[in-house]
Amino acid sequence: MVINTDSLTFNFGRQTVVKSLSLQVPEKSIYGFLGPNGAGKTTTIKLLLNLLKTQQGSISVFGKELQHNRIDILSQIGSLIEQPALYLHLSGRENLLNRALLLQISAKRVDEMLSLVHLSDAANKKAGQYSLGMKQRLGIALALLSDPKLLILDEPTNGLDPNGIIEVRELLIKLVTQHEKTVFVSSHLLAEVERMATHVGIINHGELLFQGSIKDLEALSQPLVQIEIENTADAANFLKRNDFTVTDADEHHIFVPFTTKEQMGRINALLNKNGYAVYSIRKQQKDLEKLFLSITQNN
């Protein structure tokens, strides 16, 4: 495990922001840390970076205890917390050069990073004049500058346009698959995490509600048979009369819990035989968005 926390608890005054959190982030994974705004994601990240002192529980990173190996561990982490922290009076390149100076990294690497995040043309423009998306990309470049083994990114696609989101996603996937990095990325958007994460942790009100691989998460959701058909109301009633459970019906589709492929075939044949034209019929995983809501709301 690259990150391993054991019953991590953190209070701001009387309010418990993180409750007994036990995170397990495997090596070479993209770990999507999901939760609505205010769930405790940023607090957890600050604890992982030792910006907040651990009150209860323990954190180990790369198998080492964080408090006592702070500098050693931090030297292998690149991070982006909340909105990127940039010196607005310095240019994009100067922001990177300053960090390179602190970390003793060559200026050549700075230019590589600039082209990686497509900021070469704007490198000499002041960061204060950057758009939100450009700032975010510069923040990602800063996080990647030291070529860290572990990247901790807090909502890295905030403020990016769809193109930018896709680029960041592909970059992160590439880092993990080709360069053997581990990425810990927080988000409040499931759809975004779903597209790149290999592992997921879902947090709400400071509590970890789910943790596991993306397949485990999908397995939690019960698949449905989605039938596209004309006159859905009549068809739904017809299926009910024939002892099928209909979970949902809208203008275009009706949904029946999936049991077997044969069941799908029977439904199809039954509807067609009785004069209902079936336009399409397919097995569908429960929408992760709905699953996410049901996990976070039930607790």
Add this chain to the structure above:
Amino acid sequence: MKGFILSFRSEFYKTRKTMGFWSAVILPLLLCLLLFIGFYTHADKLAHQPGMMLWIQFSGAILGVMGSLLLPMLIIFIAYSVNSIEHKADTWKTLFSLPISKLSVYAAKYLYALFLVFLCLLLFVLFTLAFGNLLGVLKPELKFSEYSIVSALVQIYIKFFLSSLGILSIQFLLSLLMQDFLKPMGIGFVSTITGVILASNNWKYAYLFPYSHPMLALRALGNGKAKGPAMPHLTVNMFTSETWVSLAVAVGVFIAGYFIVLRKSVK
């Protein structure tokens, strides 16, 4: 140590294009230049003065303001500017998640502020001497060359520097902890006025109040007449009680500040 040097260099890199840095250079240049112009245009009125008096008038114009208001305000501004650069950019979290010890980051920032104060005072000395001598060359009737004020001037500025340490530590910590400009500025300003009032009223315990120190430092400039009337010279009583208080406050507040930084959660 490496972390400290890297942090210190980074402080320079970050601030070299800001007002915080340039004010330390431009302020002495501007004030000395103004004085130069004043003396140059009124050379005829000053021509009868002996060299020593010319130097005392020339440097004293700045020293007087320096002791009462200029030095404390300069310190308040410098302490604010080196910290505000992080507050504004929201970069405390990045600074403290670098693989550099918190002590190095904190000490480098503090010593950089100290360096700026030092640089500013050094430039005051250099520009005062340079412009004074330039006046003597351009207007030979001004007998600047008659007298050398170098040693006294250097001493009084060193004295100023030592007396500024206490204020600097306090203002540095205030600016580190408080995000907005007005609080440290307001506290500093009120304390400075208080300090001037205390010192100018010769309050017995003024030496215990750091903001009185620059004013008291100015008092240390005495007129030693031991060596006969032909060549009087100025002396500076370097280590007086307020100097020790200033140093003690600086060390105490610096250490306290470090423990506050260690314990402080980075928002």
